[in-house]
Amino acid sequence: MKKRTSLVLALGLTVGSVLPITAAATTVPYNATVKKDAAQFGKEAKVNWKEGQIVPSFVQGKLSTKVYKDKAEIKQFLKENKSLYQLDTDKDLTLLDVQTDELGSTHYNFVQSIQGIPVDGAKFKVHTDKDGIVTAVNGDVFPEASSYFKGALKAKLSKVDALDQSWNSIKVTKAETLTNAEAGPKGKKVEDTVEKAELVVYKNGNEFNLAYKTNLQFIQPYPANWVVYVDAVNGNILNSYNAVADGTGVGVLGDTKTLNTYFSSGTYYLYDTTKPMTGVIETRTAGNASRLPGNYSVDADNNFNATSQRADVDAHYYAGVVYDYYKNTFNRNSFDNNGATLRSTVHYGRNYNNAFWNGSQMVYGDGDGTTFRSLSGALDVVAHELTHAVTERTAGLQYQNQSGALNESISDTFGVFLDKGDYLMGEDVYTPNKAGDALRSLSNPELYGQPSTMSGYVNTTSDNGGVHTNSGIPNKAAYLTISSLGTAVAEKIYYRALTVYLTPTSNFSGARAALLAAAADLYGSTSTQYNAVKSAWTQVGVN
Template sequence: MKKKQILPVLLSSTLIAGSFAMTPVSAQPQDASAPVNVQAQKVWNEKANVPVFVKEKFAEKKESSNAANAVDYLEKNEAKTGIKNAKQNLKVKNVQEDDLGMTHIRFAQTKDNVPIEGSEVIVHFNKNNEVVGVNGHYNKIAEEQGIQTTASIDSESALEIAKASVHAPEQLSYEPVSETVVYPFEGENILAHKVNLTFLGDEPGNWFVFVDANTGAVIDKYNAVLHADELKTKDHKGVGQGVHGELRDLHTTLETKPGQGTSFKLYDESHENVEGIYTFDHNTGEIFENNSSSWKDEYHSPAVDAHYNSETVYDYYLEEHGRNSLDDNGMAIISYVHFGTDYNNAFWNGRHMTYGDGDGEFMVPLSAGLDVAAHEMTHGVISHTANLQYRNQSGALNESFADVFGALIDADDWEMGEDIMAPDAKADGRTALRSLSNPGKFEVSEERAPYGNGYYPEHMDEFYDMPISVDNGGVHVNSSITNHAAYLIGEQIGKEKLGQIYYRALTVYLTPTSDFSDARQAIVQSAVDIYGEGSEEVAAVESGFDQVGIY
């Protein structure tokens, strides 16, 4: 029998020099004798990359909320934060001002000006230029070690090694991206070329490959597929019929070419300050085109849903959170439909959404699900904010935040993918992909089942201890634990408040290697920021995480 609720555990805080130095909360299975995730420990030097969470009770006031004053605070408060040589080792990554008047300065930790993978620290100022908190992860061992930071292998050679290691096709979807980093791996900190390769094909890839910059060996890799004529154009409103027969109002474009007449296309450049919303046919590689503004052909229906849902998700982030597209800088929102043959999946490949048509038995075209579109596009938001690494607990958080916002944007229920299930799946009782309200009602895949009880978990007692080779360490399975916490919180305070709290945690507090414990701290702190200490919203957040065993 699954444990539905357990009593909360009180945390202790130590008062140091007028501030609370909060120790990491526990987010482990209750059974202390349970085996640990050996693969995760092999990959990440977790003892080196320690969490930082300092909440100032008596704030330290500065003349202004800037990077120099943030560094000054860190230099003076090494005992609280554990961060040494902040001026030398931290480089500004970005500065964010929010609607509460707070300023958040995010630093990347470096070694001899080389970024240390996954190590970021954020200093938070209130509207009075007072430092009120510091959080993130800091690699103490890398800071103290002597590390060779001059590469013997050049980036071009590393690129070819990376391509060979993942069997990348000659034709990549985007230019590969490479940067030199210090990579924590198997207890060491190794200079590496981090190569990102993105491609489609039978096995789509958004690979991150780490090549030892001195030996050329592939240290680690993981797939983060989360998949001259004069031309006059005019914004045009059309109508289309979706996969399930709904009529959709569409923003499209009317193109006119001299001597070639007019055509209607599924792209929308009518929104201010955003590049546009574009929907492509994967079979042709071209934007969908029609000879009228009525898109009711069966072949068009997946594109109609993809286009409509993209605008719906764009509108949500803009209206609810003031976010201008996925990168908050007006990037184009691009979708491809009709991918593959009987392809029962959809993915974000780091640049755009891709939807399969399903096999008609288990799934219908996946663009039919607004929550699916919201999930995939939220992966884009995540990659431009916390950039949660797609493996183990940070990867499960990546999936969980995508699910949560999927359920917030498609607000009718707490299910994921209920609109993409085909008749045979429903007949077998599979009415959705996942459930935030009742995770255990659905089975996991045969590959994942041996690592747990065979069903999606809703409590840390049911945590799946999976190797990195299976589901990137359980990103699609263990995410249901934090999903269920979000459901429990949302049922108490409503979806609108839940969205405000979770968006703040994602964009202000979380860092690439955040785990479930960090997520609890970030989400609690976000509720405090918005609604105040002792509020019913804070109590709801704490209760939700208590009930799933994340303390």
Template sequence: MLSKKLVSLVVVSSLLFSGFVFPVHAKGNESNPPGFEKGKLSKQLSKDMKGVHQFFKENNIIIEDSVNQLAELKSSDDSLGFKHIKTQQMVKGIPVYGNEYIIHFNQNGEVYAINGKYDVNAKDAKINKGNFIGETKALEIAKAQVTFDELEAPPTTKLYLYNINDEYVPVYLVSLSFLSPTPGYWNFFVNAEDGTIIKQVNKISNVATTGTGLGVLGDTKTLNLNTATVKGKTQYQLVDTTKGALITTFTAANGTRTPGTTVFSTTNTINDKAAVDAHAYAGVVYDYYKSKFNRNSLDGLGMGIKSTVHYSRSYVNAFWNGTQMIYGDGDGVQAVALSGALDVVGHEMTHAVDENEANLIYEFQSGALNESLSDTFGAFIECYGQASKFDWLMGEDIWTPNIAGDALRDMSNPAKYGDPDNMSKFVVSPNTQAGDWGGVHTNSGIPNKACYLIASNPNVGINKAEQIYYRALANYLISASNFHDARVALVQSATDLYGASGSEVAAINAAWDAVGVN
């Protein structure tokens, strides 16, 4: 969403694989497995969980019982023929929140890299399931914390072990999504034993955001429409059936119930500027991810893309609520209709892509990385769909219409809008909504600057940069990744694509050095 400001390793012995020293740990050693290791780490294995378990068993890593301590989350094959298996750390059948470990196989079935988070101390968690309050009670407790008219999607409740001051506590993670009377996409962490709220996060931040028809800026766009006969009359509807995902644009008619009514006209001219842009730009974003990465919609599985415009009155925001896009009309001073900027639409829809891949936790560095990746792909999508007007500004087309050249953020110069461009300027902020969940929008300036330096490097450029960033997001980042993890993931992605000794890797390292991230 948009916002203006709103272990050490104990090496017992080593094995040498193709010039790469891989730490091998004795069972019982109280050290965690490596956060990121690469090289030729195994012989040929089956590229599945059987191969994963065999790898850990034969290498004698601290994960001594991977059969019971690692559960498969997802498995994906990439364009290079590599297999990436993301696993979840488990303790007595309960997943450990944020602790995911990815095992990477090359074309030959050899493990060439492993990365992620795993904590051996989680095994010491005190678990007495007989004392748990249960999912139903946890859901009741979470619902009592907020006011809503109706839920946009069925609520979810899942049991986790959650790290609080280095102690693992069983919690129910309850997720609620609604739009009125105030938009909410809440995660509640409810103590599984006493029902206290350990933490609550609203992932919708309250500040700002596409047939033939005029857009918000007065430009003419060609739209994909669907015709339907309703009560004997023909409607030209903002429904795009030409892609791998059904794209539909609705209007809330300045109310707060969604998705609302499908936008239509009795002729093939659509006279709703905000809807024209929301519909057209949703198609551009779909085409971008499909043409660049062969990704079928936001979830990669062809999910329908819904957008609702004219949400509420004078509403200065746009957001992904977990099921669809929502756009306000702006107030005419701080912003005009937020669907009128392709980079804003690309930013918000990328939150959905992240949610189906790394699913970066919305706080502190992982949250700032979440926001930065949305800015990054918002910029890449603008370059793809509007190359003649591409820049590194975010939201300049819709922000403060009476101030020329103003924007929400500047990736090339974060300090222009008060955001840090180096870790030495990292803003320490409380992990509350008032504190922007540890400064997720503000501190996004640091990885934003790194992205600008990488993509503007003559040895990289936008085309290579977007491939590197997408590969990192889809294959290497996990929910708790921080800035250092992002650097490592980008280096590994560039190594996969262009070689370890390539100028692309050097450019990535230089960029992160420049922003003070080791």
């Protein structure tokens, strides 16, 4: 990362079941057809439209008087209200899962599919309260996709062919990325190059393509988590971006920490088995090489006090702090909520001025001593990066344009939640010879080259559409929310919005709607908390 710009990383009316829906809170629709639909709504709900879509992205309020208690009844609800979303519930929507939360609300998570193939990013959610009343419907769906294809969808490329095309497109061979994985105290090896391919329907402007969504994750010759869309018929590359999410944090300050370690064959490992998780918290060292996961950080007397071990100690300790925060505050068991291992590798490269989540683990450089100190010691850094992992497993915010800026902002915001006391990111590690400097400020984004309102929004093709620049806008909204409500309230609202309402393609308006829905769930739609969230986003120009 560098100063000034961070591097890397409605429903139809059915008598007796559905209440009228209002357009009072809509954003500007993109054409007259949408306006006509919006005009028929009643006064009981808030509706958000996303520009360029023919159906609303978020409807929230009391949407039914009838009770809907299971997935069959929810599908019936959607059939009763087909006129707005224009989807065949049986053919176009695939139920992924049903979740009931601590408030008693139930969330039915669907994905739009065409002939059984998922539409990329087209998550669709229906939410009911504890009594079974529908309170929100949100997500991005594209009913026009259902009639776009003539005949059966059939890929002409295999997954292997698609992966070959993906590697060719980024001008790196798989062989160039492979390194030797090191065995740990229990003998298990971890590969550091991962490739995956999934057949999807990809929205490409106003067109739709049958495509393979491929992921290429590797650490050398450079850190990468590539997402590449390959046309499954002709092999053309439709889109690609590197979704490695980079960050920064506090350097090693010489403070003493108590560590959970593991003893095996006369050696102590930074390997924590004390958490209620199926995996472990483990820390490794790359030994100033560019390889992952590296060797385990070890010590003979369980006193990791050498200067060369300080980055290891902080990475290990703060990973545990972040785990405890999510577990104790939200009962979330690791980033995947299923107890996944939290792996960190320190001493990556030489004078490496960065830290990042590569899709499977954390990686920290030591810095060059001028731009950065060792990057592994900062709580706000570790919180930022591991929150990218939480986001990946919940909302799945795509790492480009407004959804990517939201992804960055969510990580900054949770960094502030954990590292309480200021609204700065990276102040203790960035430019160590310059006091009072930081990478970003939630309270004053302009101080570090970011806009704080939509009037300053930067349209750019660099940095995946300005994800590290335009994140200043939702960051300022987060600052206004936290300063008004306090951390304890704000973090509940943000976590609920992230895990319940946000979807892969949520934009800033969708984030506002998601946070308002979360505030309404927790505190009521006429509450001080709800109005504080509303005011924060209005002040940054997102309506």
